[in-house]
Amino acid sequence: MVALEKGSLRIAETVVHFEVKQQKRAVVNAKRLIRMTKTTFELSGALQISCDILVVADVARKSDTGLRIRREIECYHEMGYRVAIRHVKNGKSLGAASPDIQHCVNLGLAEIVVSDAAVDANVVLVFSPTQIDRQFAGFENLTARRVILIVDSLPDYADLSTWSLHEKGIDEIVLAPTNRWVREAVVKQNLPLRMEAEDWRSVASAVDPLGKRELPDRRLVVGRFSAPGESQWPTKKKLFETYGFRNEVEFLFVGYPPDHLRAAVSQRKSWTGLKFDTISGERFVDLVDAIAYFPSARAPELPEAVIAAAMASGKPVFLPPRFKPHFGPGAIYCSADVLKAEIRNWFADTDALKAFCQEAKRQAGFQFSKEVLSGRIQRLAGPPSKVVSRARTRHPKKPRVLFVPSNGVGLGHVTRLLAIARRMDAKVEPVFATLAQAAPIIEASGYAAEYIPSQSDTGEAYQTWDKWFGYQLRELVERYQVSAVVFDGNHPSDGLIQAVGARVGCKLVWVRRGMLGKKVTPFIDNTRFMNLIIEPSEAARERQNGVLASRRAEVLEVPPITLLDSSEALPRHEARDELGLNQEKAAVLVQLGAGANRDVLGLADKVVKELSKLEALQIVVAEWENGLVRMPVWPGARVLRGFPISRFLNAFDFSVSAAGYNTYHEVLRFALPTIFLANRNPQMDDQWSRAEFAQDKQAGFNLAEDELFQLPALCEALTNEAVRRVIRKNCLDLIDENGAAAAAKAISQLMRVS
Structure with missing residues (x-):
């Protein structure tokens, strides 16, 4: 995998190389796609x-209907029913399908049928019939014993009258309101x-916790989930009176307010708002500590599925008193003007809160019972x-983890994730989606790799690119059916989330360096x-400063x-043989980085000239596989290309290196005496502190670039075996075992998995 050149002589053949034309074509295509992409939902089926x-439903509807449908499908599948x-x-519902409904399809709990398909069913469940047009429901090709209209919002006569018309193949149409106000x-x-x-x-089911480190000083997260629309939100004055939490509380909501409140x-x-198609109802409940739903007095459609899931999961739910007849004693009722004080008081009394949440779980099982639904569907169907069923599960044979290395200056992000991937449990299949132009390196390491051009490669504005x-990432997550995404980079963007x-x-896992x-x-x-946030430790950990130094409690180090x-x-001996180096003479490796934000070529030229003053010193200059410049061949020096170079570090007596995370810890681990030329560009991590610590x-x-005249003296010292x-x-x-x-x-x- 490594090539070494002396003059025009190629000593070893390169295995890894970049397909430059293909990479450039990918970048051009990316620029076109960025302008063309729209997230739409299309169905194909039997x-x-x-x-x-x-x-029958609008599976892209902006509400918690997706979670409601998912819980019902899970129940029906468990009972042995075939569901379509x-x-x-x-x-109006352009967008991706509800993540909760997509989950049912992925697991093979239900199959998809197209609108013009002929369907013979025992019972048809029409969710939110007032929000969809019957003429597109395909009833003319339907044979059914019963059609159940599950009405969850206030209808007018026009909304429901068209659904009351009996088709030839339908025996009975039944109305099923979801609450007393709709009824x-x-x-x-x-x-x-x-x-x-x-x-x-x-149906109330506790969410499956995704796992999160509990932090002693983290902010409380209060959530709100609702369909969009003016009736779902209070007036502007009431909005901030209700949800105007101080900084110790974070407000997370799904379902954006009307236009006049958005600014x-x-x-x-x-406050953080999320779109319906970017988060499942289950994940939302898992993220929050409490639910607070205070709509206008006109709101009839309740986020019942999310509220029921929160109650069943032991999360307190705060509601206006008028909803007590529906949700019963499993929620905390108060007026909007005292909500903030109620939340503060309940979370201050942890024993009382714990006791209440236990009772709320019991009430959820009673108020939103799976057994009631099971008995009802047996009666109706x-x-x-x-x-x-012809539904097929899309689960891979092994759980997959998608590693997403960012596009850094060099190969640091890729290298760290490759290090982790090759040590994953054998029951897990690693897959890569790289933002760096490193797909050939990853594939040569034995892993499938997808290339997504980075923002810098496309030249687009960051928000547009993200x-x-x-x-693109969501498409890969679904295509590979991954169980986890591991991101290594400085910017966990909204697109990633x-x-x-x-x-x-x-x-979702973030691998982040500490010394930024x-x-x-x-x-x-x-x-x-x-x-999970994993922080690879630093040998120079005691020199760590900046914003991340105060956030160590949230990481697994x-x-x-x-x-x-x-x-x-x-x-x-083997490394020198493979590289064609003399076994007796001293050898130095010069590795100064990829050159994206540093004049590596000019610096390397100065370093080589200084090193050439030492008689009989074998000089090898490393060239990064994704480097922006090709190293020339200096008289008496050689250029080393390939990946990973660390396999050959034992061939050298000392090195002259940058102090990036990977290079720094490699020379420490392999005990290679090094003169560090830290890259002090503001875009870089704190290389100077690392070098100074060493x-x-x-x-x-530690040698500054403007002090290269001292390089021969330092090298002279390093030719001494005792030193x-x-x-x-x-x-x-200074270095522990490999993390x-x-x-x-x-x-x-x-x-x-383990």
């Missing part, structure tokens, strides 16, 4: 089907249809048929969406991560 239960889904657009409105319509005696309630809402730094990136949030049960210096990512608050263990490097511990030298012996010992004293195995184990445990 043209003729027999099933027990047909679900027909999507009916309402003309009263439906009764006033005086339609010639039978009505279910009891409300059609959601005011966007100014609240502690009859026993399950023996027809075998929306496209989120779309939304792509992962849309997949039910998918964990004074750089602050604008996405630091997205840490709240992470199920592992020992320094390097691609190779010390035992994997070639022995000195010098203070007598494990290396090198002391430095090698000090290097080994890649610990990181891999933590990810596997999060995925519940």
Whole structure:
């Protein structure tokens, strides 16, 4: 995998190389796609089907209907019913399918049928019939024993009258209101249809926790989930009176307010709004500590499925008193003007809160009972048929983890994730989606790799690129059916969060370096969406400063991560043989980085000229595989290309290196005496502090670029074996075992593999 050149002589053949034309073509295509991409939902499926239960719904509807439908499908599947889904657009619902409904399809709990398919069903469940157009429901091709209209919002006569018309193949149409307010409105319509005696309630199931480190000083997260629309939100004055929490409380909501409130809402730094198709109802409940739903007095459609899930999960729910007849004693009731005080008081009394939440779980099981739904569907649909479902699970044979390395200056992000991937449990299949132009390197390491051009490669504005990136990543997450996404980079963007949030049960891990210096990512608050943050430790940890130094409580710290263990490097004699170096003469490796934000070529030229003053010193200059410049061949020097170079570090007596995370810890792990030329570009991490620490511990030298005249003297010292012996010992004293195995184990445990 490594090539070494002397003059025009190629000593070893390169295995890894970049397909430059293909990479450039990918970037051009990306620029086109960024301007063309729209997230739409299309269905394909069987043209003729027999099933027990047909679900008819707008699966992209902006509400918690997706979670309601998911809980019902899970119940029906458990009972042995064959379930199919027909999507009916309402003309306004452009967007992706509800993540919760997509989850049912992925697991094979339900199959999809197209609108013009002929369907023979025992019972048809039409969700939110007032929000969809019957003419697109495909009833003309339907044979059914019963059609149940699950009405969850206030109807007018025009909304429901068209649904009361009997088709030839339908025996009965039944009305099923979801709450007392909707029931009263439906009764006033005086339609010639039978009505279910009891409300059609959601099923309460506790969410499956995705895993999150509990932090002693983290902010309380209060959530709100509702359909969009003016009736779902209070007036502007009431809005801030109700949800105007101080900075110790974070407000997370799904379902944006009406236009006249958006400007005011966007100014609240502690408020975060999410789109319906970027987060499942289950993940939302998992993220929050409490639910507070205070709509206007006119709101009849309740986010019942989310509220029921929160109650069943032991999360307190705060509601206006008028909802008590529906939700019973499982919620906390108060007026909007005292909500903030109520939340503060309840969370201050942890014993009382714990006791109440336990009772809320019990009440949820009673108020939103799976047994009630089971009995009702048996009465309406009859026993399950023996027809075998054609739904197919999309689960891979092994759980997959998608590693997403950012596009850094060099190969640091890629290398760290490769180090973790090769130590993952054998029961897990690693896959890569790289923003760096490193797909050939990843594939040569034995992993499938997808390339997503980075923002810098496309040249697009960051916000525009990030929306496209989120779309592309979400497509890969679904295509590979991954159980976890592991991101290594400085900026966990909104596109990343939304792509992962849309997949039910998918964990999100951030591998982040600690010594970023004074750089602050604008996405630091997205840490709240992470199920695990892994920080590869620094040998120079005591010199860490900046914003991340104060946030160590939120991370799992592992020992320094390097691609190779010390035992994997070639022995000195073999490494020199493979590189064609003289076994007796001293050799130095010059590795100054990729050159994206540094004049590597000019610096290397100065370094080589200074090193050439030392007689009989073999000089080898490393060229990064994704470097922006090609190194010339200096007289008496050689150029080393390939990956990983660390396999050959034992061939050298010392090195002249940058102090990036990977290079720094590799030379320490392999006890290679080094003169560090830290890259002090503001875009870089804190290389100077690393180099200075090594010098203070007598494990290396720190040399500024404007002091290169001292290089020959330092190199002269490093040709002394006694000096090198002391430095090698000090290097080994500074480094622990390889943290890649610990990181891999933590990810596997999060995925519940080991």
